[in-house]
Amino acid sequence: MISEHVDVLVIGAGPSGAVAASLLHQKGIKVKVVERTHFPRFVIGESLIPRCMDHFDEAGFVEEVEAKGFEKKFGARFLRGSEVCWFDFSQKFSKGWNWTWQLPRADFDKTLTDVLQRRGVDIAFGTTVENVVFNGTDSLTTVSDEAGNRREIHARFLIDCSGYGRVLPRLLDLDAPSSFPPMAATFVHVDDVRRPSGEEGTMITFDILDQKVWFWVIPFSDGRSSLGLVCPKEHLEALDQGNNADTFRHIIRQSDYYRARFDELEFLFEPKKIVSYAKAVKKLYGTGYALTGNSAEFLDPVFSSGVCFATESGALSAKLAIRQLAGEVVDWEHEYEEHMLWGVDVFRSYIRDWYSGDLQKFIFHPEVNEDVRRKVCSVLAGYVWDKENPFVKKHDRAVRAVTHLLP
Template identity: 50%
Template sequence: MKRENIDIVIIGAGPSGSVAAGYLEQKGASVLVLEKQKFPRFVIGESLIPRCMDNFEEAGFLEVLKEQGYQKKFGARFIRKQQIADFDFSKKFGEGWDWTWQVPRADFDKKLTDHLSSRRVDIRFETEIVSLERLDDHWIIITRDSHGEEYEIMAQFIIDSSGNGRVLARNLNLEAPPKIYEHSSMFTHITETARPDGIEGEQITFEILDTNTWFWYIPFSNGVSSLGFVGPNSWLDQFGENRTSAFRRMLEELNFYRKRFDSYELNFDPIRIRNISKNVKYINGDGFALTGNSAEFLDPVFSSGVAFATESGLLAAKLAFREIQGETIDWQKEYSDYIRKGVDVFSTYVKEWYTGKLQEIFFHSEPNPQIKAQICAVLAGYVWNQKNPFVRNHDRALENLYKLISTEKII
């Protein structure tokens, strides 16, 4: 068996692992990325939010991504029957990016890893982790490549960015009950040969079916569009086992988008994910950090997944690098508490979305522009900006606003 010594091993080459690897490459660290699949591979999570741009920039990806011509995303639209709530990132409170992209992830993630390879980062695709064990102050990881060749890797630190693979969560028994139970999603792609011009063919839109159930339309610049539903398991179950016919029947439930997609073949049998929310007991420990979806995933309603994946990947890489250099890192404070702060803000918004209160706020007929800008900054992913009262006092601010609009209709 071949033996190697590496300072930092990253498990998973999605956006979280790629951003971590990009940062560490810039620092000249000894880093290895282990990826189970061959790229390109399909993954969901196609609508980014502006905060991602800061992270891609810092890890050295922005210029290469700008060359790809992905569909630009300047905001998001929510539709409930005849009501429309539009958020424009250029009108958000505070500093930060005004735009981002809608991306077919198979291509996007491949571009990230191609760029890493061009920067000489060692990424081993189609590599399986046979075992991993923490011994004193290091890890022993046994891997097997697609030719059956085994390697023994001695690593100081593991950044687990394995998404739903949840490698360390499973190995170290870190799984915790999810915060949202019993939500499913079903999604597919179509190739829109007669896509409308302007925002109808460019802007991400969420159509609300009822308080708990919603649909996404995400057009990409390559003519392909992503369609998906999120709702209680029981709502999706009622359409039966055959996924293509179930999806067609779900499309008939739509109001705004009804009939829009009828003439298109589905590019693939819709994928169904049951119980989409995931959680862990803690996100760092002796010689490891969990980042992105391998740590926690709540709900896709505000497209925050890739933003958290890149935020946590980047921060874990920074701290792991400092630790390798001999610094003592307070992971609880510098990593866990920081990530938790942002997650807590989004958790409140997701919770109040499904109580229906946030939907009442969004669809209020005369929104106060200042309040809307503050909420818009949250939707853009700037959830660490304590100057924003809708970040700082996230739970009370939404609750108070909801009470006000229920009684006085002030916004």
């Protein structure tokens, strides 16, 4: 069997893998990425948040992504019947980026891997990880190509960025139950031919149809838009019209705001469905490896935190691996797991408060002052590690405390 040696093997070329590989390559580490599919490939997760920009910047991606002309996202709009709430990222409490992108991930992820390949990063597409055996921090990974040919890759460190492939959680029995009840989502792309001109046409929007049921509209710069519904699993079952396309047409008609814009439009692919999308693990790292992005944790799409968690963990795991390979002792528990889980816990509190109705009451309430809104806006922008922000530091009770004082 063919065998090769690298310093770091990255499994998966989504945003977490791309950011990790870029930072490793910048420091002269011999990195190889193995990716099961060929890009461009469809993946959901099209609304980014500003905190991701710090990672894309560090990884040296911003200029080349910007040249692609993806739609810029300056905030997020929430609708509930006739009520409207707009969070403007430039008004957020924390320092940091005031904008990001909303984009088709197939094109975006391909842009990142094209940049990496141009810079000389070795990415093997069409290559699936089948098995990993550890010997201390060293690992031996068996991969196969589409013809079934097997190869072995020896690595001094392994970063699992395999998303829902969840390579190491499966192989090492690291899966843990999620703390959230099972939710479901269905989504599709359309040619947004009735898109209104100006901001209304390009604004990303979350339309609350019921306390636990919301509909997303994510306009892309190429005239397509992504539409999706998120709700409890049983609710989606109850909406079923016999097939995914008819079910989605039925869903579009539930939105008073968007019915006229999207009714009867042709779908660009059969609407997709994901049930019980939340994932968790027992540990985010082990001897010789780290889990990142969806391979580690995914909570819920409502605050678009998935890619941010992926890039934060991709960047941090790469930086720690660089130090470890240089001979330093790295405290993965404190420097990696505790850091990542803090961010997960902040988002977990806000997601809990969203579905309980507290955060929805809060965001639409006229008596919530600007200062408080700015602090919540920081969380929505992904600045969930800024403990100067009391709405981060006391995430578990901050929103509830304010909401329970509101009439």
